[in-house]
Amino acid sequence: MRTVRSIKTMQNISRELAARGKRIGLVPTMGFLHEGHLSLIRRARKYSDVVIVTIFVNPAQFGPHEDLKKYPRDEKGDLKKIKAAGGDIVFIPKATDIYPEDFETFVDVEKLTKVLEGASRPTHFRGVTTIVAKLFNITRPDVVVFGMKDYQQAEVLRRMTKDLGYPIRFIISPTVREKDGLAMSSRNRYFTPEQRPEALCLYFSLRTAREMVRSGVTDCKKIEKEMRAVIKAASPTAEIDYIAFTDFHTLKPVRIIKAQCVCSLAVKVHGVRLIDNLGLNVPEKSARRAD
Amino acid sequence: MRTVRSIKTMQNISRELAARGKRIGLVPTMGFLHEGHLSLIRRARKYSDVVIVTIFVNPAQFGPHEDLKKYPRDEKGDLKKIKAAGGDIVFIPKATDIYPEDFETFVDVEKLTKVLEGASRPTHFRGVTTIVAKLFNITRPDVVVFGMKDYQQAEVLRRMTKDLGYPIRFIISPTVREKDGLAMSSRNRYFTPEQRPEALCLYFSLRTAREMVRSGVTDCKKIEKEMRAVIKAASPTAEIDYIAFTDFHTLKPVRIIKAQCVCSLAVKVHGVRLIDNLGLNVPEKSARRAD
Numbered sequence: 001m002r003t004v005r006s007i008k009t010m011q012n013i014s015r016e017l018a019a020r021g022k023r024i025g026l027v028p029t030m031g032f033l034h035e036g037h038l039s040l041i042r043r044a045r046k047y048s049d050v051v052i053v054t055i056f057v058n059p060a061q062f063g064p065h066e067d068l069k070k071y072p073r074d075e076k077g078d079l080k081k082i083k084a085a086g087g088d089i090v091f092i093p094k095a096t097d098i099y100p101e102d103f104e105t106f107v108d109v110e111k112l113t114k115v116l117e118g119a120s121r122p123t124h125f126r127g128v129t130t131i132v133a134k135l136f137n138i139t140r141p142d143v144v145v146f147g148m149k150d151y152q153q154a155e156v157l158r159r160m161t162k163d164l165g166y167p168i169r170f171i172i173s174p175t176v177r178e179k180d181g182l183a184m185s186s187r188n189r190y191f192t193p194e195q196r197p198e199a200l201c202l203y204f205s206l207r208t209a210r211e212m213v214r215s216g217v218t219d220c221k222k223i224e225k226e227m228r229a230v231i232k233a234a235s236p237t238a239e240i241d242y243i244a245f246t247d248f249h250t251l252k253p254v255r256i257i258k259a260q261c262v263c264s265l266a267v268k269v270h271g272v273r274l275i276d277n278l279g280l281n282v283p284e285k286s287a288r289r290a291d
Numbered sequence: 292m293r294t295v296r297s298i299k300t301m302q303n304i305s306r307e308l309a310a311r312g313k314r315i316g317l318v319p320t321m322g323f324l325h326e327g328h329l330s331l332i333r334r335a336r337k338y339s340d341v342v343i344v345t346i347f348v349n350p351a352q353f354g355p356h357e358d359l360k361k362y363p364r365d366e367k368g369d370l371k372k373i374k375a376a377g378g379d380i381v382f383i384p385k386a387t388d389i390y391p392e393d394f395e396t397f398v399d400v401e402k403l404t405k406v407l408e409g410a411s412r413p414t415h416f417r418g419v420t421t422i423v424a425k426l427f428n429i430t431r432p433d434v435v436v437f438g439m440k441d442y443q444q445a446e447v448l449r450r451m452t453k454d455l456g457y458p459i460r461f462i463i464s465p466t467v468r469e470k471d472g473l474a475m476s477s478r479n480r481y482f483t484p485e486q487r488p489e490a491l492c493l494y495f496s497l498r499t500a501r502e503m504v505r506s507g508v509t510d511c512k513k514i515e516k517e518m519r520a521v522i523k524a525a526s527p528t529a530e531i532d533y534i535a536f537t538d539f540h541t542l543k544p545v546r547i548i549k550a551q552c553v554c555s556l557a558v559k560v561h562g563v564r565l566i567d568n569l570g571l572n573v574p575e576k577s578a579r580r581a582d
Contacts, residue, residue: 011458018309098456104402105420105454110395129396130455133424138456140431163396164421165389165429167302 001083003090007098007138010091014052014140022049026141028132031055032072033081036176036184040145041085043173047143053087054135059095061127072186091139098134107133109163112156112251116264117275120241128153129160136166144168149175149183151264151277155251175276181207183276195270201234202267202276205243209263213280218257220245231267241266241273245280257281292374294381298389298429301382305343305431313340317432319423322346323363324372327467327475331436332376334464338434344378345426350386352418363477382430389425398424400454403447403542407555408566411532419444420451427457435459440466440474442555442568446542466567472498474567486561489526493558493567496521496534500554504571509548511536522558532557532564536571548572 004010017024025048027040044051055078062068075092082090106126112118113125136144144161146154154172161170176184181203191199205227212223224243231238243265245254254261257280264277295301308315316339318331335342346369353359366383373381397417403409404416427435435452437445445463452461467475472494482490496518503514515534522529537544539551548571555568 007456011456015309015458018306019312021310102450103454105398105400105451107396107398107424107455110397112395133398134454134456137427137458140458160396163394163425164398165298165302165425167306167428167431 001079001088001090003079003092005092005094007093010089010093010138013089014138017050018140023143024048024139024141025051025143025145026054026135026139027051027087027145028054028056028135030057030071030186031078032074032186033078034176034184034186036147036149038081038085039176040147040173041082041087043171044143044145045086047145047169047171048141050088051086052089052091052139052141053082054091054093054139056091056093056095056098056131056135058127058131059099060130061124063121063123066121067187072189091135093138098131106130107160107164109156109159112152112159115251115253116152116242116244116246117266118152120266125153125156129156132157133160133164136161136168141168143171145171145173147175148172148277149185150275151262152251155249177203183274185274187272187274190272191270198235198238199269199272199274201231201238201269202265202274204234205230205265206263206276206278209280210278213257220255220257223257223263227263227265235267235269237270239268241268248279292370292379292381294370294383296383296385298384301380301384301429304380305429308341309431314434315339315430315432316342316434316436317345317426317430318342318378318436319345319347319426321348321362321477322369323365323477324369325467325475325477327438327440329372329376330467331438331464332373332378334462335434335436336377338436338460338462339432341379342377343380343382343430343432344373345382345384345430347382347384347386347389347422347426349418349422350390351421352415354412354414357412358478363480382426384429389422397421398451398455400447400450403443403450406542406544407443407533407535407537408557409443411557416444416447420447423448424451424455427452427459432459434462436462436464438466439463439568440476441566442553443542446540468494474565476565478563478565481563482561489529490560490563490565492522492525492529492560493556493565495525496556497554497567497569500571501569504548511546511548514548514554518554518556526558526560528561530559532559539570 025044027044029037057071107129108126118125158170208230209223245263248260259281262277263280266275316335318335320328348362398420399417409416449461499521500514534556536554539553545552550572553568554571557566
């Protein structure tokens with residue numbers, strides 16, 4: 001496994017790989033990898049000859065009061081995990097190389113970014129789309145894999161990939177959860193052992209939503225009310241940012257559960273903002289769960 | 292020479308070319324080619340194994356009251372000229388394929404686009420950077436050639452190319468002029484034979500500026516005053532949009548002529564908006580003209 005820190009070197013490696021007809025898979029990450037990330041690397045492995053994993057804590061996607069500085073890092077541990085999961089190249093650029101002082105170009109997906117996470121974090125997705133476009137240009141992947149955990153992010157990036165004509169196969173991989181159901185996230189480590197059980201309030205509420213849909217409830221207002229009660233019970237001090245029911249691809253709100261819709265939510269638990277989501281299809285004769 | 296109209300086909304061709312180690316040169320155009328465009332194709336030829344010329348009248352870079360609909364087109368003539376100039380592939384996508392109904396991703400260079408042409412045409416450069424990024428992604432060039440005639444456009448695109456990490460060599464090629472000095476432009480055909488001589492007012496004023504600088508004048512205000520008089524004399528009804536003296540790369544205004552600065556102007560002559568520019572270096576011992 002090779003570690004690359006220079007943009008120029010990474011560009012040259014990608015060019016050489018393309019010239020040798022190699023299929024490049026890309027998994028962009030912000031490091032501090034957990035099983036969720038590793039599942040993306042294994043997925044990329046299946047579709048490509050060479051898997052590039054990038055580690056870059058992207059300042060442009062953090063808001064002024066967000067946790068950029070305290071965002072957890074563990075490069076040494078990450079490298080070991082990437083190697084074990086089948087990564088071939090790890091690209092770890094410097095922030096000052098990615099965003100030199102005179103940097104002023106941004107990629108923006110205009111509509112999909114205005115709702116859900118984008119409504120709460122106004123410049124977040126512009127940071128995400130800009131860095132991912134730049135990583136696409138530097139590494140020139142044939143396949144890219146993102147996680148369903150950040151479902152809106154995945155849809156925004158899929159839109160960008162299509163709109164800007166990138167010849168890249170776009171794969172969204174299922175959320176990986178702890179045994180108790182908590183969606184894996186680098187932010188989970190912020191909890192003390194006493195606080196940790198309360199983080200489950202998101203998953204519990206999503207499970208409730210799914211059960212209600214399975215039992216025939218399709219009115220999103222009813223489901224949301226029940227979800228709020230579940231969250232309150234599991235974490236009395238939790239602050240709900242949003243609970244949303246949206247079409248999978250357009251992210252437009254739905255009032256009545258239908259095929260291809262997703263329930264997503266953001267909740268602050270003991271000061272840590274968590275997100276999670278679950279596919280909620282109306283049960284049809286042959287329906288299967290969709291997350 | 293091959294003509295390609297499908298985005299998918301173009302992507303596949305570029306991938307195959309890369310896999311064969313071929314160096315791709317790209318010349319993006321809006322068609323209706325003149326000698327200026329052909330000089331770009333010849334220049335690209337020198338640096339690449341395969342030259343792709345794109346013809347796309349890009350709706351996103353026209354303002355609501357600009358000449359999109361009457362913009363001249365001559366595909367058959369263009370193809371002949373491109374072949375003669377050494378183009379290998381002509382990519383002519385459909386507007387509905389480039390901008391499908393749900394298109395919503397834009398690339399924006401934030402500062403360089405606020406002055407000169409950008410001040411007069413607020414959404415113009417966003418259209419330019421978006422289409423060029425898309426053409427970069429579809430054709431994956433190693434070298435790209437733009438003309439100095441659209442000098443701000445070239446600098447904006449150079450900034451985008453660098454900021455977004457495209458592994459592309461960026462070449463700006465000198466303006467090609469008619470025998471009498473008029474910068475070649477598809478819009479020149481809008482003039483009647485009677486109006487045509489007045490279009491020279493831009494070049495005359497730039498030549499005056501250069502002569503003044505050569506004779507030791509460095510105060511931009513003085514030069515501009517003289518230029519306005521020259522324009523007025525050559526075309527009494529001409530409307531000057533702007534005359535600007537700027538640093539070549541930063542596009543920041545200069546008050547006193549220095550090395551690496553450019554005088555650019557936009558003038559409406561009989562309803563046709565023309566632009567032109569000329570490098571104006573302070574003459575040093577070994578100075579040579581710089582356009």
